[in-house]
Amino acid sequence: MDISIELVNKDATRQALTVEQWQFAGGEQHVRLAGFDGQQVQSAIICARLQSSDAIMQLLLIKDALDRAAPGIQVSLQLPYFPYARQDRVCVAGEAFSAAVMTGLLRNAGFSQIRCWDLHSAVSEQLLEAEQVHQAQLVCQFAQLKQWLQTHQAALLAPDKGASHKIAKVADALSAAGIEAEVFQANKRRDPATGAILASELNADVAGRSLLILDDICDGGRTFIELARLLKQKGAARVGLYVTHGLFSRGIEPLEGLIDAVFTTDSVCPLHPFESQIVELHTLKLFE
Ligand SMILES: O=P(O)(O)OC[C@H]1O[C@H](OP(=O)(O)OP(=O)(O)O)[C@H](O)[C@@H]1O
DSSP: OOEEEEEEETTSOEEEEOEEEEEOTTSOEEEEETTOOGGGEEEEEEEEOOOSHHHHHHHHHHHHHHHHHSTTOEEEEEOSSOTTTTOOSOOSTTOOOHHHHHHHHHHHHTOSEEEEESOSSHHHHHHHOOEEEOHHHHHHTOHHHHHHHHHHTOEEEESSHHHHHHHHHHHHHHHHTTOOOOEEEOEEEEOTTTOOEEEEEOOSOOTTOEEEEEEEEESSOHHHHHHHHHHHHTTOSEEEEEEEEEOOTTOSGGGTTTOSEEEEESSSOSSOOOOOSSSEEEEEOOOO
């Protein structure tokens, strides 16, 4: 289970809480707090990597079990990856506003505090009212990434307008750390009816340059494959990719030959198990 719990006792000592978890034959989730003495406990910190609907349900059940066993307990939630954040608007009539549904579930659960990393957009930021570790803070902690930027004198590249305001902050934070990087912005052209990506566009001369694309999430990778292909066509010497949340739902192979180095964090997975002879992969480990 990708959920861990630390208890803070009334005497200020801390301990890990074991949760027994299983699934009923019909698929429903079950949790039980093992050897939990609610009398001794003041607060709890839950760390959750939520990628599946089962994990979301487990988290809600654990919160309920804590509240019942220790009425009044303060439970804070470390939630590096906020699921469903990308569905932050109704693009086509008839769709759900999934980020609002997810936010409603978490807010109703009554956590005393929620802390996320690099939220997808201002919509989830406003709905969730969570504390946030911003992309610029994460990038500035990433020694291998900073070294790559310096070694190759790379520029930063936003894949779309949505990513560009974050990247301006990354550039400022890097500059404060003594690393100067130029910033470029590309555009994602989408099919207005389906939202599917048709092409990436970039109005800049990048021949011979090294570029680091930065974004919050890599899922199937389409955004970055299209953009990296365009960069290589325009004569870029080297392309790196930083994403805070490395879902990599199609693995890392589709990036081979287009992206030279990938930088990500452990927000959704402790260490990405992908084998690649071609793509360098660096993971910033912060979660454990
Ligand atoms: O790896 P991929 O499958 O290409 O997905 C990754 C992209 O998806 C998200 O944005 P999204 O496309 O949801 O667009 P938005 O910025 O318009 O919300 C994310 O910010 C990446 O840009």
